Amino acid sequence: MGNGTELGRVRGLGSAREGAHHWWHQRLTAGSNLVLMVWFFVSLARLPGLEYGLVHDWMASAWVAIPMALLVASVFYHARLGLQVLIEDYLHDEKQFVFLVLLNAFVVLGAGIAIFSILKIAFGASA
Numbered sequence: 001m002g003n004g005t006e007l008g009r010v011r012g013l014g015s016a017r018e019g020a021h022h023w024w025h026q027r028l029t030a031g032s033n034l035v036l037m038v039w040f041f042v043s044l045a046r047l048p049g050l051e052y053g054l055v056h057d058w059m060a061s062a063w064v065a066i067p068m069a070l071l072v073a074s075v076f077y078h079a080r081l082g083l084q085v086l087i088e089d090y091l092h093d094e095k096q097f098v099f100l101v102l103l104n105a106f107v108v109l110g111a112g113i114a115i116f117s118i119l120k121i122a123f124g125a126s127a
Contacts, residue, residue, distance in 0.1 A: 022085075029077055061122075
């Protein structure tokens with residue numbers, strides 16, 4: 001005994017009651033990363049060349065900017081979920097708290113810069 005209630009074991013809820021939620025989000029972001037990465041590589045392969053101006057004009061389209069922003073958000077969130085598990089498993093006490101704060105800051109800053117860059121191109125920044 002000592003593993004919680006039978007209902008809790010069936011639902012897959014640990015003591016924090018968030019294990020299945022975290023697992024499910026990681027699987028959803030993995031699937032969205034797969035679909036969006038396939039779209040990204042196929043779209044790049046269909047371009048006649050990879051010169052700066054051509055790629056810039058391609059990125060200026062809303063049909064490209066929206067999936068690119070979704071790809072950035074999904075990749076950064078997926079990375080955050082995976083690294084959070086590593087931090088929680090291998091670090092303890094104040095180290096864990098500090099590294100989780102640094103991880104969240106990195107994810108927000110990195111995704112923010114990438115999405116800002118995509119929007120800047122999409123809304124007409126000159127080449």
